Amino acid sequence: MPERARLVEIMAAQPADPVWEALRALLRGQPLAEGVPIDALVDAAARGHVMALMASLRPELARRLSRELAAESFVQLHITRAQGELAELLSLAGLKRRPVLLKGNATAHLIYETPALRATLDVDLLVAEGDFEAALGALHAAGWLDAAPEIFQAVNRSDAYEHPLARDIGPVRVGCDLHRRLARGQRFRIDHTAILDRALTLPGVPLPVCHPEDALLHTALHAATSHFAVPLKAWVDLHRLCEHPEVDLDRTAERARAQQMASALWAGLHVVSRWFGTTLDPRVMASLRPDGGRARALEWLLAGNGATPLRQALSSRETKLLIGPLVADKLSARGAWVVETFQLVSRGRLARRRRSVTGAVGPD
Numbered sequence: 001m002p003e004r005a006r007l008v009e010i011m012a013a014q015p016a017d018p019v020w021e022a023l024r025a026l027l028r029g030q031p032l033a034e035g036v037p038i039d040a041l042v043d044a045a046a047r048g049h050v051m052a053l054m055a056s057l058r059p060e061l062a063r064r065l066s067r068e069l070a071a072e073s074f075v076q077l078h079i080t081r082a083q084g085e086l087a088e089l090l091s092l093a094g095l096k097r098r099p100v101l102l103k104g105n106a107t108a109h110l111i112y113e114t115p116a117l118r119a120t121l122d123v124d125l126l127v128a129e130g131d132f133e134a135a136l137g138a139l140h141a142a143g144w145l146d147a148a149p150e151i152f153q154a155v156n157r158s159d160a161y162e163h164p165l166a167r168d169i170g171p172v173r174v175g176c177d178l179h180r181r182l183a184r185g186q187r188f189r190i191d192h193t194a195i196l197d198r199a200l201t202l203p204g205v206p207l208p209v210c211h212p213e214d215a216l217l218h219t220a221l222h223a224a225t226s227h228f229a230v231p232l233k234a235w236v237d238l239h240r241l242c243e244h245p246e247v248d249l250d251r252t253a254e255r256a257r258a259q260q261m262a263s264a265l266w267a268g269l270h271v272v273s274r275w276f277g278t279t280l281d282p283r284v285m286a287s288l289r290p291d292g293g294r295a296r297a298l299e300w301l302l303a304g305n306g307a308t309p310l311r312q313a314l315s316s317r318e319t320k321l322l323i324g325p326l327v328a329d330k331l332s333a334r335g336a337w338v339v340e341t342f343q344l345v346s347r348g349r350l351a352r353r354r355r356s357v358t359g360a361v362g363p364d
Contacts, residue, residue, distance in 0.1 A: 017306045019044050020232075026057055027236055028276045038064070047307055048232025049119040056117055072119055078172035079105075079120055085169070086123060086139075086176065087206035093138035097128040098208055100199040102179065102218060104233070106209040109202055111240040119233060122175030126210070128196060132180045136163055139176065143167055147175055182218055183225055186336050187328050189259045190221075213252045216241040220268030221261055224327040227319045228267070228301075229308050238268050239276040249284045256288065260329040263290040267298050267327055271309045274302075294326050301326070 022036040023044050032041075042064060045054045052069060055062040062069065083105065090099055100106075102125065108118035127135045140146075147166035161181040166173055182190050199208035210218065219238045223230045241247060256265040266288035272278040273285075289295050301322060302309040310319055325334040 014303045014305055014311060020306050023048065023050070023054070023232070024275050027053060027232075028239070029057070032058065044232075044307070050233050050236060052119060053112075053117045053233075053236065056113075073116060075172055076116060076120065078169045079123060079174055080115075082123055082167070082169045082174040082176070084206045086125070089138055089142050090135055093131075093134050095128070095131040095134060097131055097196050098199075099125040099127045099131075099135065100196055101205070101207050101209045102126050102182075102215075103222065104237070106215050107219070107237045107241065109205055109209055110212050110215060111237065111244055118237075122177060124177045124179065125207070126179045126182070126192065126195060129180055129192070132178070136178060139165055139178065144176060183221060187324075188221065188261050188264075190261070191259060212241055212244040212247050213255070216244075216247060216252055217256060217259075217261060217265060220265045223268050223271075224264035224323065227316070227323045228271070228310055229316075229319070232307065235272055235275060235309075239272040239278050242269070242272065242278050242280065249281060253284050253288050257329075262288045263294065263298075263329050264327045266290060266295070267302060270299065271302055275309065290326070290329075297322070298326050 018033065019036060019040045022033040023041055026032050026041075027050060038061070041054075042051075042061065045051045045065075046068065051065055052072060055065050055069060083101070086099075101109075101123070104118055104120040105124055108115035108120060112118045125135075144165040144167045147164045161179065161184050163178045163180075164175060165178060166175045168174075181192060182188075182195075195210055195214045198211040198214060200211055201208050209215075216238065219234060219241060223234055223238070242249065253262070253265065256262045266285065269278070269280055269285065269288070273280050290298065301311060301319070304310045304312055306312055328334040328336075
């Protein structure tokens with residue numbers, strides 16, 4: 001495509017996507033818009049990992065989704081079983097601090113009427129830095145195998161902020177991402193000890209779950225570090241966490257500023273306000289708003305109306321280059337993000353080149 005035509009396409013106002021807009025409206029409790037093809041709506045719900053939630057709001061769709069919902073429930077059952085086994089295993093490992101459930105494993109219990117409404121794909125655990133090697137050793141001894149693809153290992157070899165593992169639980173291969181930190185590099189100043197301290201013990205849940213304010217911050221952070229290409233379930237989480245009775249947005253915003261995550265939180269809240277009409281205090285949003293032209297650039301970038309909030313005309317490479325400096329609060333962090341991005345890209349290319357030369361195969 002000629003460069004001028006490409007620029008015109010990118011700058012154009014973002015068109016409405018009636019299927020995704022209808023799905024988001026349905027998930028925020030509004031009636032289903034007339035004329036929306038049900039098959040397209042179901043397909044969008046599957047892509048957004050919100051089938052169970054949609055079926056709970058529109059029971060007449062549950063029958064159409066019975067096979068998919070049964071398969072999802074089967075996987076969730078074994079993930080729940082894995083959580084129990086991990087809790088028992090790590091309780092015997094001599095750890096000084098109990099690990100904490102993160103991401104969908106936490107929000108499933110914090111903001112949904114039943115955990116079955118929130119699809120999860122694996123188990124995410126935050127472990128105290130001093131306990132990390134002991135926890136990893138205990139999982140290895142119990143048959144959990146390293147599950148990081150070759151490319152992941154090559155790209156992250158100098159900053160192993162998480163360690164992916166997997167094990168067969170019955171007929172299901174369940175993953176466990178063991179986190180020592182929530183993000184790569186030096187772009188944020190996250191107080192991981194405080195996350196462990198604030199964790200909640202809930203009835204019937206085998207491990208503590210992170211506090212809803214920490215879940216909100218981590219959900220926004222994960223969206224930003226994933227270049228805002230996370231599925232719809234993550235945006236539903238963020239919307240619902242904002243309305244949790246134990247979430248004080250003033251306090252959460254103060255914590256975000258202290259941990260150099262204000263821009264990432266502002267961007268996530270901007271999306272859910274636009275997509276779900278989430279009620280947010282303008283004063284809090286003003287306190288988080290990035291300086292200079294970064295807020296305007298993020299508003300332009302996050303104007304999409306489809307599966308993600310990204311402008312549809314942008315490529316994955318373009319968003320990766322743009323987003324890092326925009327959501328990093330400090331100039332030093334922006335520089336670190338740029339350097340890290342180029343290092344990661346270079347390592348990934350080198351690993352792919354080596355794999356093609358040696359003939360090695362594996363997931364990318």
